[in-house]
Amino acid sequence: MADNRRSRTITEGVQRSPNRAMLRAVGFGDGDFNKPIVGIANGHSTITPCNAGLGELSARAEIALHDAGAMPQTFGTITVSDGISMGTQGMKFSLVSREVIADAIETATSAQSMDGVLVVGGCDKNMPGGMIAIARMNIPSIYVYGGTIKPGHYHGQDLTVVSPFEAVGQFTAGKMSETDFIEIEKRACPGKGSCGGMYTANTMSSAIEVMGMALPYSSTQAAEDEEKAVSAEESARTLVQAIHNQLLPRQIMTRKAFENAIAVTMAVGGSTNAVLHLLAIAHAAEVPLRLEDFEEIRGKIPVLCDLKPSGRYVATDLHRVGGIPQVMKMLLSHGLLHGDALTVTGKTIAETLREVPDAPRKDQDVIRQWDNPVYAQGHLAILKGNLATEGAVAKITGVKNPQITGPARVFDSEEAAMDAILKGQIRAGDILVIRFEGPKGGPGMREMLSPTSAIIGAGLGDSVGLITDGRFSGGTYGMVVGHVAPEAYVGGAIALVHEGDSITIDAPARLLQLNISDEELAHRRAAWKQPAPRVTRGVLAKYLKLVSTASRGAVTDE
DSSP states (O other): OOTTHHHHHHHHHHHOHHHHHHHHTTTOOGGGTTSOEEEEEEOOOSSSTTTTTHHHHHHHHHHHHHHTTOEEEEEEOOOOOHHHHTTSGGGGGHHHHHHHHHHHHHHHHHHTTOSEEEEEEOSTTHHHHHHHHHHHHOSSEEEEEOOBOOOEEETTEEEOTHHHHHHHHHHHTTOSOHHHHHHHHHHSOOSSSBOSSSSHHHHHHHHHHHHTSSOTTGGGOBTTSHHHHHHHHHHHHHHHHHHHHTOOHHHHSOHHHHHHHHHHHHHHTOOTHHHHHHHHHHHHHTOOOOHHHHHHHHTTOOBOBOBTTTSSBOHHHHHHTTHHHHHHHHHHHTTOSOTTOBOTTSOBHHHHTTTSOSSOOTTOOSBOOTTSOSBSSOSEEEEEETTEEEEEEEEOSSOSOSEEEEEEEEESSHHHHHHHHHTTOOOTTOEEEEOSOSTTTTTSOOBOHHHHHHHHHTTOTTTOEEEESSBOOTTOOSSEEEEEESOGGGTOGGGGOOTTOEEEEETTTTEEEEOSOHHHHHHHHHHOOOOOOSOOSHHHHHHHHHOOOGGGTSOSOO
């Protein structure tokens, strides 16, 4: 699409004086029109701590681009705070923001015929949004992650953004004092940076590093540390070299790169949202990728890192003991990573990892030794059955009861389910069904961190199942199954479940089953009528009309 964009842009700038006049007004001099114009897609915002430090990183990158002989042009992109909107109607806009970010970057960069783009982002949807735009445009690009937050501390325990959500369930169940509850809230997020466990932001930053579109070690650096700003400067210099060499994203974002990203996502215990986002990025890059590919790779990859939400450590701990390159080298040494995949530096994965030890240090247990993994196989499983004929996504490690059959407790919204949990109306053995929260039904496919955390906090995490056509936060764990497709709004079987129906979640068998006869299911389907849309105007209404099924990444340009 854009193989000749750099030469065309420079030619236009030299020959067309009106264009030159506008550029002179923003700082171009006589010697600058033969330099590459590089966009800085700056996601700075004080809406969320994830993005509060991005202005400084963008400024450092801008200086480095100038020094490297480019002409940077900064423009803004949006963000929303998932942590603030969680459990509210505002969460419906979270996944939508991924598309807005992608569209904004594509629009600004393409309208100004920029020669390359450096994307700076922090919160969960910033990473896939930026990568979707990069894949669409296919001009030299690099991603700069804003960095992870450092953990909070209380009573000798590391705290993350998930801690207050779980504390709600504990406090409501009478298992925590009000003093402890308030102190956890005050201490959980001590500064700038994205949520500190291997939640969605750190999962996606790791995947981008693995794919070769960000610099080594950059995905686990702390937002407030100087090395993060230095990495932004080095990213700028790397991008200018990529422009001169016309090294394009689709040369890097190949099928092998996506397989590498899936493998490392499994090894670090990453977020279920990685499935949705990697499918969407692959769609933008025109790389064939299916839900079934995640299941195939999962069976080959051990979980090597003991990271939150289900483990003990946070991203800064992983960084301290070798970061993502150490995990990659372990997989590469055992033939489970494509070493010939290219990176934005021009080096292959194997060349990049040459000096990284084959095994992690033995004086730590954040990254386990190869013969002592946290789990023998990956944690993100694809379940199918008559409740999810297209598939659903579950975290299957760390649960004591990977098989559960129980009565359905049916709720047509997150709020209704949350109310029942907090009132103590959910019992051990129940299976919660939260529906009409899918891409179209929500619309917006909300994350269910509030109900899942409340279940954990109430002590029901090992005895209650939950299925939804919505999503889960990267901080969620337990016997939960999300992304159920087809979703309820389009008549998927999840819409046909009745209160008290028997449902089976069988993780080892990869099964999600409504235990009624085919004849009864067909009868219910024939009687079903699609509900009226919840919104008819504005961005959510447009999203409802355009968005695809979750099994294909919930993309809006199919």
